[in-house]
Amino acid sequence: MNRRLNRRTRTLILTAAMGVLILAVYAAGILVPEEWTASSFLDAKQPPSLQHWFGTDSLGRDLFWRTVKGLSVSMTVGIVASCVSAVIALLVGIAAAVGSKGVDGFINWLIDLVMGVPHTILIILISFCLGRGLKGLLVGIAATHWCSLARLIRGEVMQLRSQHYIALSRRLGKSSGWILTNHLLPHLIPQFFVGLILMFPHAILHEASVSFLGYGLPPEQPAIGIILSESMKYLSAGMWWPAVFPGLTLVLIVLLIDRLGENLRMILDPSSAQE
16 A cells, blocks of 8 residues: 555655646747847857857847747647637537437547548648738637547446436436536546647647648747758758757657656556556
8 A cells, every 4th residue: 555655645646746847948938039130240150169058040039038938839739629628528528418319429430531641731721711910820729629528428428327326316316417517527628738748749749740840830930840840951051959949858858747747647547546
């Protein structure tokens, strides 16, 4: 028992530490003064040093602070798009499970249709139709990332509907709204939050990839995809640091968020919470 408790405690501490680190990066990106990322042609194209940890770009901007600011922008887009997509997944999953067979069949067909198209291509198409920019990117990410969570919630609701206490509540005259609020949602909320966090790194990667291709955020935004896109022009000239350090930082943050979601799933999932 003590061994199990120690493992759970270590997981909780590690999860809290990762959450604090992610929040610190996000807050630092918001609070970075503009002069720290301002252009300075005298410092242009400098390699990594003690003064500029990630070096500088072709305009002399400090790449470390620009990367931190870009991560904050990418995380903001990921948070908003993931929250909208998770809410869509919750509503659609519940509707598929408690609706008629026709509704369930249509939603399953829609999920198969959306999942059958590569997310990056679908996001580009949606963003292009909406005039690119932040609006198109948010709508594109939110419209493509809800399917897996919706299918999971649908299966969870259908399993809960077969439980005896649900049938007993119906016999006692409880309405569908009362059953949804008091019986279904308390079981679905942990799945919802874990799915939201696991969706978050995918949204960040898709934001970076679409912005890299020129269909996402405008060039004046210091997003990671924009930084990586600009760095491609100077790779042949030997400037490797504008691509390597922002790219590695993005991968590390995404892996950290993904691990945070896995730890939360282990903590909240009854089948693994006491392992």
